[in-house]
Amino acid sequence: MRVLAPNYTPLDITLSHGEGAWVTDIHGDRYLDCLAGYSAVNFGHANPRLVAAAQEQVGTLTLVSRAFNHELLVPYAEALTSLTGTETMLPMNTGAEAVETAIKAARKWGYLVKHIPDDRANIVVAANSFHGRTTTIISFSTDEKARDHYGPYTPGFTIVPYDDAAAVAAAMTEYTVAILIEPIQGEAGVVIPTPDYLPRLRAIADEWGALLIVDEIQAGLGRTGWTLDQQRIGVKADLTTLGKALGGGIMPVSAVVGLHDVLSLMTPGTHGSTFGGNPLAARIGLEVVSMLETGEYQQRARDLEGYFGERLDELAADGLVNATRHVGLWAGVDANPRLGLTGRQICEGLQARGVLAKDTHGSTIRLAPPLVIERDELALAMDALADTLHAAHRELAVVTVA
Secondary structure (H helix, E strand, O other), X not given: OOOOOOOOOOOOOOEEEEEEXXXXXXXXXXXXXXXXXXXXXXXXXXXXXXXXXHHHHHOOOOOOOOOOOOOOHHHHHHHHHHHHOOOEEEEEOOHHHHHHHHHHHHHHHHHHOOOOOOOOOEEEEEOOOOOOOOHHHHOOOOOHHHHOOOOOOOOOEEEEOOOOHHHHHHHOOOOEEEEEEOOOEOOOOOEOOOOOHHHHHHHHHHHHOOEEEEEOOOOOOOOOXXXXXXXXXXXXXXXXXXXXXXXXXXXXXXXXXXXXXXXOOOOOOOOOOOOOOOHHHHHHHHHXXXXXXXXXXXXXXXXXXXXXXXXXXXXXXXXXXXXXXXEOOEEEEEEOHHHOOOHHHHHHHHHHOOEEOEEOOOOEEEEOOOOOOOHHHHHHHHHHHHHHHHHHHHHHHHHHHO
16 A cells, blocks of 8 residues: 555554454454553543533634633643542653653753753663653663664763662763653563562662653553553652543643742743644643543452462463563563464454454554453453463464374
8 A cells, every 4th residue: 555654564454443452344343452541541431421522622622722711721731630649741642742741841951950961861761661752751761663774863871771779870970860661561462570679769760869760651541450551660750751641542632740949940931832732732631641540450450469360370381481570450461482473463363353452562462452352352361362362372282293
C-alpha cells in the first residue's frame, strides 16, 4: 500500500468496531483485545461513560487554544492533581510530548534553581527504556531500530542498566538534574524491577539534589492495580508523566504532574501546545479521573492478578515459557526458544484463536487486556496462549522423533 508509510507491520486484520474488551473486524469476526492500545484503552472500547462525555463536549466546545481560558481546564487540573496526590499539572497531548515537557522542565529547574552552568544539565536514564520516538528521546534509546539513521543526537543523557541503583549512583554528578525512569519497562517486555529499585533511586535523587521523574504513561492509571505504579512501591516522584489511558482510548491526552516549584518555571512563551488541555481533552480527562476515583478499575486489576499469575505459572511448569513477569493486568511472556516461535508468530497463533496481543523483542509477547475484562474472558485468552504454545511443542516433538 504505497499511500501509507510502512512504519508499522500490523497483524493481518482490519478492525471496524469495538465494545468492552472485544473488537470486531470487517468480516464480522470478534477478537478479545489483550493489547488495549498499549494501555490506552484501559476502560474498554466505547466505554459508555467516556463516549457520552466526549459526545456532549463535541457539541459544545472542542478547541480554543491556550490563548483563551475555558471552563474545564482548572477543574481538570484540580481533579488530576488530587487523584495523583501532586501539586501542579501541565497538559499536553501525546506521551512523548509529556516526556519532552518533563525533560525541559527538569533542565530549566537545573539552570534556574540548582544553578548548573548553561548547557551542562544531564539526566540519567535506563537502557532498554521506551519514552517515545521524538529526536530527543531516541537520542538516549538503546533500541537500534528506533535510533539508527536519525542523528545527530541530542546530548545530555547518561544511560545505565535498568534495575541497577548502584549504576545510577555512580552516574550522578554535580550537573545531574534528574533521573528519568519507567517503574516497569513495558516495551522491553514488562520488565519489573526489584522492590527496592525505585526507593533507592528516590534516595539517590535526594542525596544529589536532583529530580526523580517517573514515566507512568503505560504503567499508570490502573494497569498495575494502583492509580500510579509508584504508589504500589511507596515512592513519590517529583514529576510524573501520564498519557494513554488519560484519553480514555478516544483521543491523545497527556500531562505532567508534580512539584509546583518545577512546573511553575514553564512560564508564558517558554513552552506550550495548541491542543494541550483543550476542552474535549479536559472533559474526557475529568471523566477518566472520576472513574478512577472509585478504585473499581484498580481493584479489578488486583483481583485478577492472582489468576493471571497462576495461568502463567502453568505455562512455565509445562516448559512452554522460559520466564513470565506480571503485575495487575499486565504481563510479559518469554516463550521457550526451543519451540522455534518468534513473538510475531505467537501473536499470529493467538489471532487464529480469537485473541489479539503484541510481540516485542525476540520470542516475547505482552498481554495488557482492558481493565474491564472478566475472569472468564481472561481464561479464554490464557487458553488460547496455552493452545498456541502446546501446538508448537507438539510440532517440535514430531520433528524431533522424525
